Amino acid sequence: MQAVARWRCAIAGAASLVLAAPAPAAASLEDVQSRGELRWGGDLQGGEPYVFEDETQPGLLKGFEVDIADALARQLGVRAKFTQNDWSNLVPALERGDFDVALNGLEDTPARRARLLLSDPYYTYGETLTVRRGAPYTQLAQLAGKRVGTLNQTVASELLRGAGAEVVLYEGQQEPYLDLAKGRTEAVLLDHVIAERYGCVLADLTCVPTDLARGNYVIGLRRDDVELGRALNGALASLKSNGELRRILERWKLWDARQEEAPRAAAAPGPLADPSPRKFVAGHALLFLQGALVTLLVSALSFALASPLGLAIAALRLYSGRVGRALAASYVELFRGTPLLLQLYVLYFGVADVVRLSPLTAAVLGLALNYGAYEAEVYRGALLAVPPGQTEAARALGMSRWQSLRYVVFPQALRTALPAVTNDFVALLKDSSLISVITVVELTKRMTILAVELRDWITPGLLCAGLYFAMSFPLARLARRIELRLEGTSGRTPA
16 A cells, blocks of 8 residues: 555655666667557556547557557558556656657647657647636636646646646546536636546536637657657658548547647757756755645644544444444455555545545545554554453453543553554655645655656655655654653663
8 A cells, every 4th residue: 555655755765876777779760660669658547539448448549649659650660559657757758768759648848849859740739728607717817816727747737827826736637627616626727638528528617718828739759869750750741641640630529720720830850959957946945845744744634533543443343242343344444455546536536526525634534544444453453462351350440341441451552552553654654645646735746746847856856755754753763762651661762
């Protein structure tokens, strides 16, 4: 359960401790043809109509970009091979050589053009504003100070920041519109391809008919892959001239008046001057501290709920009747047997029609419910470790069952459980990185956003790892001191 949360930050921090691997060689046209395949990167989470798996034939990829990649590969005399990659890290993965080209709704921007070699456009999109029915927003200027959903690393996110909106970033394309329909945000700004399929079709939402901006989808290549870039531009020109590109877009119901307009001309393939690299500054450190504060706050509140919940479930499982034991056991198995990530999705999106929770509330509650199940087993083992004679002696002294549990059994069980409980809190601190999927920007999410922005995983990764250590190590030492005090040895220097 801890793997996803731990590795997202730990790997980035550890990367600075090893030698960097040599940069991959440029993928020349000759290399692609000798391999017999054009490797292209994309993210299946983008879904229809970009690239997705056929629901009737698992493993079979579909989408207009799948068709374009196949058509381009045929023009080059090779086959297309898809490589799955998280969309927000598509550009870094391309630069490190995980695939030859990035072809997945990659927008043509000055920043990307300075960083990558970009092909001629293959599709023109419009930025569509989606709002709840009756909302007064129709222009970017009206969104200042409003919570507006979008995806990270997009033109839409930059437009919203420029307009002074409070930008809410999502991992997937459907989630922003679900949150908008539930009133958690005031609007969503995304490409019309996404808006028409996930937002405009919802009964409570409406899309502003006028594009707030226009842009182009392009293919990204490493800046040294000049020969391959020229070949792809030639292949694209052939697909446009023979009408195959239009037929692909029409097949996916994507051809519209935007495609008839002349797109902005792409720069001629060739090396560009190195863009001025962005550097880590004091303002970034402040953002990291804010992320660490969110992580610590969510973790502390979650564990403050999980610990008594676990103790109550353990007591119910040991000291109640058959029905109580069955309910407690079912709770433990349900929350231990399903992923925390899934539980967060269900709690935030799945039950929104019944209970509309804020992101922070859902994060705290989700972590608490999940870790309550684990704490229940810790406390159950600790309670069973208390000798039965202790309870019998307490009852012989005239204590009620509740009094014997409160004054005799629980204090001894707490001493036994404390090391495991402390370990679980440190684990929860790291697992809290998963709450970014419900729009909470905690420490690890802040690290990944900045790492992609700076094109540097070492500095943000080290700072992220250092902050996690700074939060977890003192907690471990404090727990050790408490443990020694409970054992009556508080005067001894902790090991």
